[in-house]
Amino acid sequence: MTTAAGLRYTAMTIPWHPMVIATVVGAAVLASGHARLVVIPTTLLAAAAGFAFDDPSQEIVAASPSSLLHRRLGRLIVVIPPTIILWTTLVSQGVSGIDEAFTLAAMFIGMVGVTFGIAGVAAHRTGGRGGAVAAPVLLLALIISALFPPRWRPLPLGDVPGGWPALQARWSAAALIGALVLLVSSRDPARRRL
């Protein structure tokens, strides 16, 4: 089977309706004219991306001669480009200035990273349906982050001391941690134990 065919079959197993819902709701929110609400489409699209690992055929393909990490990378290759295109299209309407654009991009990448990390872990406990868990856990993470004083807030949605660079650094760190959690959770269950 060619790579293109493999990706096409992978795309067929991914639930796309969360991305459609996120785009429609995000566009409606932005159409209301509140530029400060640009964080809503960002959060919704990031949460929708968490459904990338939802696979009704997980238990069947688990026995195939490809590692879990390899299968998940295939799903990421399919899901990430449309997510980025949709987010850029939506958010470009409500951004003013290059600093804000970079910060929002860092926030989006950070949220997507966190969501992938959560979905990767949750997929093990939910029979391959971690997407439904990722969105509420992302919300919980944002709430718990908001309980911290701005100086220590790990996932800041508003101003923090240090301005744009501090926001970008914290969200980049969140993306990195999310990616690491995803990598660890993607170790093959059938791997050779030391």
Place this chain on the structure above:
Amino acid sequence: MTSISSGPARGVAVALARVDGRHLLKSPLFLAGLGVAMLGTAVFVLGALTDDATTWSNDAWTIGAGFILAAVFAMLAVNRTSLRDHREHTDEQHGSLPTNQTQRLAGMFGAVLWPATVSTLLLGVVVVFASTQVDVPAITIVNVLHNAALFLMLGAVGLALAAWVPSSFAAPVVAFALYFIHPGETPAAWHVIWPFATLGTVGLAMWHILYLLGLALLLLATAATRWERGRGQAIVFLGSAATVATSLTVLINGACSQAGPCLL
């Protein structure tokens, strides 16, 4: 596994409410919401124990916000439980049972009473404890009841979403919207439509509770029309719509009258 005995419609609904109520109490989503409520409470209690300047009116908002978020997480839990058949592809199997969807919906709404009761009792205990540390106004008792009504209303939102938008992403979208979207800092009469609005007088607060309960019944009737459109649904729909309209009229006229400041 708990068996459900066959019997009259009300008996089935009560039995389902009992089973799913216990499921909801053990749901990680509901427990996460309670955790957030406890964090909000802890922030206030720490302040009250360490800072003499702590007052109920200025600092207890963390408790209120915590329990509001607990209600939002309960909505997510109710929605997830309601989507069980959809998730497991057992709609058709359960459709062959001698109970109809409306009875199951009533049972699921009855199940919401469990987390609503637990949360309201917990909030009551928090208020009683807080009253030993700071002066707590009498209207707080009505606010505790408001919390129960909020749980029921948001539970009905979870059920209506499961009926009409059977996607596991729909309820999180509503939860994010409730978290991010606020009516604004400057009080205005229309803010009373916001389910989290707190009113300044006992009378108006009671009307807001009635508004939330009316909204809950309206959402339930709307959810039931997904499967059945009978006279019973029509009566509940019209009755609850009238309750919502009446309470909103009273609230909008009373909250920001020209005679004084807004009571929001």
